[in-house]
Amino acid sequence: MKSLLATLALTTALTLPGLAAARPVTLTTTLSSYGGDGAYLALYVTDPSGAYAGSLWMAGGKSKYYEHLTDWYRATGGDTAQVDGITGASVGAGRTLEITLDLADALFDAGYTLHVDAAVEDMRDSPNEVAVPLTTAGAGTPVKGRRYVSSFAYDM
């Protein structure tokens, strides 16, 4: 009985941190009024070495346009499995995309960087439109993109 209780306590102790090791994070991307069609956006993360770690969101459902999200496409080879279940519609000029995701705590204060690639039909592609280090201190601080994103912030 004692060993059973000990095992139970141990598994609980091991499981609880795992459950708690994630938090809801809201990514808010506001586009400028650039006067074009809806923008395709790829939100993804690179690890401390700069290698692609995974995708967080894809705005724009047609994979034939993904090659214009240049850096994301180069990192993934355009593999649509990377964005299965995390894909939504493209975002119109002047609109704000707000995504809330349950993200692993391990991503914060560990050298990971969140990137946004952007592309708009008949306009220039904008790889690495936004690149922000994921830190708890940086949460809630808006940053400006290079071409289409007027402001990007993550809150938790």
Next chain:
Amino acid sequence: MRKTLALLVASTALTATLGFAAWSATRESPRPVAALSEDGTPALPLILISDDDDDDDDDDRQGIWRGHDDDDCDEDDDDDDDDDADCRGGARNPAPAGSKLPPQNGLFGTGAPPQVQVN
């Protein structure tokens, strides 16, 4: 009789003058299509249209999206309703959010579906 002759000469002269002027005009401007628009502005250039729609020469992968019809997965290129299913012979479109759990890439915690809104 003299009067008739005078009239005949005058009408012949008039006809010859007008005819020569008209003939000269057509000789000086051997551009029948362009002549239609000659009102002081330069004529529009004639554009020969090819049936070859390949526009690779001006597609520098810097943002020109039109012309992707070679790998089109749907019939209407302009809609963006993101409800395209898999297509044959082309790249598969990803599963939209809510239809599938997020990928197991280690970035997501419990696998809860993302919440999204556009304002």
